[in-house]
Amino acid sequence: MNNLRILLYMMLLSLAACHPEGTSVKQGLDKAAQLMEQDPDTASIILETIQSSQMNEAQLAEYNLLCTQLNEDKNIPHSSDKQIRQAASYYEKHGDEYQKSKVYYYLACVESDLEQKEDAEIHFKEAIKLAKETEEYDHLAKICKRCSLYYQKYGNFDEALEMERKAYASQLMLNDNKSDSSVILSSALGMFGVMSLLLGLLWKKNRHALSQLDLFKEEILKKDVESDKLMLQCNHLEEKYQSLQLHIYESSPVVSKVRQFKERNVLSSKIPSFSEKDWTELLRLQENVYGLVSKLKEISPKLTEEDLRVCAFLREGVQPAYFADLMKLTTETLTRRISRIKTEKLMLANSKESLEDIVKSLGASPL
Known part of the structure; x- marks a missing residue:
């Protein structure tokens, strides 16, 4: 049936060729334009039969556009x-608004297919x-639907969605001479296009968000590995620092004197x-290495310099009888003073530990 229709059109064009020059060209262009939407294959054959040498400028512009x-x-x-x-050069000068x-x-x-991105956007608008x-x-x-595809091609989904909305609005504004069913179908298709693009946009943004999340997870894992390495290095340095502090303390001449x-x-x-x-250096060393002075004063701010000196010697295990004369006290007086430091100043009367054991536990390990 299609072949028969094409044959009839060709016979009509052949008869039209007997008319004055230009008549067959005009009839061919008119027929091709009429069939373009319904039967593009026949329109293509008709255009192939028209000789461009017989066309004037206006006909050539129409031919090129078709x-x-x-x-x-x-x-x-x-x-x-x-x-x-x-065609554009001709219609810019001689065409009406619809033709332009x-x-x-x-x-x-055409510019979109040829990757002329900026020119294509200008001419779409x-x-x-x-x-x-x-x-x-x-x-x-x-136009709006095709422009939407153009924006989607370059990943501009917000602009593409806006074009779909305009296309849908245009379909709603179609002339009332169309049947109700065609208008409803057209509106439904327009809404379907908008919803499809919206879903595509949401999917793309969701995919982008998931991609960013994966990258974020990879960065977190890298940071965790780096953090673990740094923690190991810090622990190693801390151990070396403590070892160095102990070495300084143990090799100190003041500690040897005590x-x-x-x-x-x-x-x-x-x-x-x-x-x-020597007293000043001993207390400084015990504070720097063990934090002994600050720990004692945190328990009891009432401790005097003399009290701290007593605790410093007890930390080294020196019994009262061996350093009482250095404190210009008798052994009994120093022993009572040690008892008051524990019970009245440190408020540890109920503790079964001696002051010597308490002080040693406070200064047991380096800071």
């Missing part, structure tokens, strides 16, 4: 912009602007030398 429209409607990628640019809108639309389609003025809502919806008191003869009247400078 050829470009045919390729676009049949989803044939455009490989050249020569034909559509000749149409030529700008197909020019934008110009085509939409002119189509609004003509109130050709079918044409306007067609420990000599444990070896002295209690009955000897000779007191080992221990100056004010």
Whole structure:
């Protein structure tokens, strides 16, 4: 049936060729334009039979526009912009608003296929602007839908969604001469397009969010590994620092002097030398290495310098009898003082531990 219809059209064109020059060209162009939407294959054959040498400028512009429209409607990628640019050049000077809108639309389609991104966007917008003025809502919806595909091609989904909304609005504005069923179908298709694009946009954003989340997880894992390495390094350095502090403490001449008191003869009247400078250095060392002074004062701010000196010697295990004379006290008086430090100042009367054990536990490990 289609072949018969094509044969009849060809016979009509052959008869028209007997008329004066230009008549067959005009009839062929008119027929191709009439069949373009319903029967593009027949329109294509008719266009192939028309000889461009018989055309004037206006007919050539129409011919080039129809050829470009045919390729676009049949989803044939455009490989050249020569034909559509000749048509655009003519219609910019001599065309009405609808013709200009149409030529700008197909020019934008060609530019989109040729990756002329900025020019395509400009001509899509110009085509939409002119189509609004003509109130050709079918044409306007067609432009907006194609422009939406253009934006989707480059990942601009917000703009694509806006074009789908405009296409849907244009379909709602179609002339009332269409049947109710066709209007409902057109509206439904428009809404379907909007919803499809919206879902696509949400899917793309969700995919982007998941991708960002995966990257974030990878960064967290890397940071965790780095943090573990740093923690190991810190622990190693802390151990080395503590070892160094102990070495400094154990090799200190002042600490050696204190420990000599444990070896002295209690009955000897000779007191080992221990100056004010030695006292200051001993307390400094015990504070820096063990935090002993600050720990004792945290328990009892009432502790005096003399009390701290007593605790410093007890920390080294020196019994009262061996350093009482250094404190200018008798052994009994020093023993009572040690008891008061524990019970009255440190408020540890109920503790079964001696002050010596308490002080040693406070200064048991380096800071």
